Amino acid sequence: MDYKFSKGVSSLQPSVIREILKTSAGSIPLAAGNPAPDAFPVDDVKKILGDVMQNEPILALQYGISEGYAPLIKELTKLAKERYGAMGEEDALIITNGAQQVMSLVSQCFIDNGDVVLCEEPSFIGALNCFRSFGATLSGVPTESDGINIEALEEKLKTEKNVKFLYTIPNFQNPAGATMSFEKRKAVYELAKKYGIMILEDNPYGDLRVSGEEVPAIKSLDKDGIVIYSGSFSKIVAPGIRVGFVTAAKPVIAKLTCAKQTQDVHTVMLSQLVVYKWLTECDFVAHIEKIKAIYKRKLDLLCDCMDKELKGFLEYNRPEGGLFVWAKVKDGVDMRDFVSKAAAAGVAVVPGNAFLTDMTREYNYIRLNFSTPSDEDIVKGIKILGEVAKSY
């Protein structure tokens, strides 16, 4: 059979990262983006699941409504307003199957084949592949240490046709680690308004700040209903339960809810109940402080090791949070060759070109993760990378 796949999907390849993860079992995992297992609130979840199955088993097992479990929506609305500054009076909120589903729902609701999605370059491959799969043409805007280049963004807005939205990760961007300054956030908002496009603000790591000052969400500036804000519990509770949320203007949420019905009817009730009870019955603020300490320790360890073993070979800016360090490989070294040799030596890292709109471009960066490996493996992994580096 000569399968006639849709235009967006026919050229789509599996996520490079997820393929690396499947083939690098046994390697030291500096490639993944998994939270540290000791950052999971195992005892809390265990108690909650026991309580739920004891007291509300039918609620947990029966169909729910597409918007999400109403008490959780109420709780998250409070949090989105007060903690994240990501919800106004004209906005609504629904629960999603992780933040990845927000990308997918927004794509389904806004992208027609051939529409343009602007994104930071480099950017999160899971979002880029999602936009591609819905037939979007990606157009990348260079980023700097304080976020997207505003002049380049305006140039794109002037020249590109059919731009539907800008996709941005303002906090500890994946992969580049940069946090967008408040000035740039205001500029981005004004440009989006001026050129009549939406902003999709993805904030999966916002709670994981380990240094520097909080910067208000772009969504906090939204008086015009043009910002869609995506939040996630993957990094602060656990990714395996797949719970995220989205806030946006009510007419947008109405469409996202329709799309949600067509994608999976509703988010798993057990998972929603875990998050609801974790927020209302556990000390989630203390837990976040605890995991921030874990991530600060691991980030510091990675950077210390890099400074010791890879000085002059890898150049990087220390991020203020998140899970990744983005590093430039020394000029004259073939990045893909380095990544292959590292893999052969037992260390998995992600080649930077995976995060580009055109993955075939030459690009001398790699992404290193510090949340997945044990402290021991960070030390060992960077030591091995240092040895591989010496061969150049």
Added chain:
Amino acid sequence: MDYKFSKGVSSLQPSVIREILKTSAGSIPLAAGNPAPDAFPVDDVKKILGDVMQNEPILALQYGISEGYAPLIKELTKLAKERYGAMGEEDALIITNGAQQVMSLVSQCFIDNGDVVLCEEPSFIGALNCFRSFGATLSGVPTESDGINIEALEEKLKTEKNVKFLYTIPNFQNPAGATMSFEKRKAVYELAKKYGIMILEDNPYGDLRVSGEEVPAIKSLDKDGIVIYSGSFSKIVAPGIRVGFVTAAKPVIAKLTCAKQTQDVHTVMLSQLVVYKWLTECDFVAHIEKIKAIYKRKLDLLCDCMDKELKGFLEYNRPEGGLFVWAKVKDGVDMRDFVSKAAAAGVAVVPGNAFLTDMTREYNYIRLNFSTPSDEDIVKGIKILGEVAKSY
């Protein structure tokens, strides 16, 4: 802001049924499709969740791979081959976020704006809305008591352009209750092959046969890699955990997996572990026999009540399984008026036009569900419908 939604989504409305469910709280629920709460294996799930959180909490909480939990894939592959006759040697299987996600993944992978999807008429609104949302034009083929009309199907295949696939629910079709004969299944397969289209075979109710003989799946005839088969645990374990699966030729599964990555990364690990352990550690065959007895009792009760209270007003064929009875309202009665009066009297049923490709068409049918209401409510609900019927 004048939102520029995608073509498929801009005219999309929320599911009529899910809207009825939201507004009919307190009514007798003959409109839903919820499994009976006493059909949930509550004790099994409770024990499994306790064991999982005791022994494998990190597996349950960490990211999984997009294809699904490998031991569950292995178990379901066995089941798909041996129990459902729905998987050949050239096929693969992945786990989905309920069967609804199979509709969505297939849509994402096959539908470009303007492509045609053929479906039985009437058919499952959740699937139809999904195809619509991806920009498909729906083309309905009339169904009879033994399934789709073959001549009408061939006529459509001759005249419609850009047909991507036929969507069919061969067992206890939702809403019409019909089971497609084996002769028709063979004819449908041959026609699809002849005209070069795919078949999407949706079998959420297959395990719930309460009378008549098993009929092999269309997928069991598939020598050409043209049938995509969708299975679900919503009706035999619980819908709130959202676990389904899909089997298809390996190149198709590869694309569906890419799409799955873009939609939600992977299915909730807790849910996958529940199903895996339920299949391997519990007596799931005995459980299915138990719930079939529940549904047979409730179906018989509904039919007995209808025969007593609504004879001459509602005409129906008793289905051999599933969750629904499809009934024709007496000629000369305005179906929508009857449904409104029933709602006002406290009984929710679904107007039949909700299941049409063109929902504005006049259509004198309603769908009645017997799994959601208690036995008492079935008796009471049908009595009320009988009283409403007398007003005509």
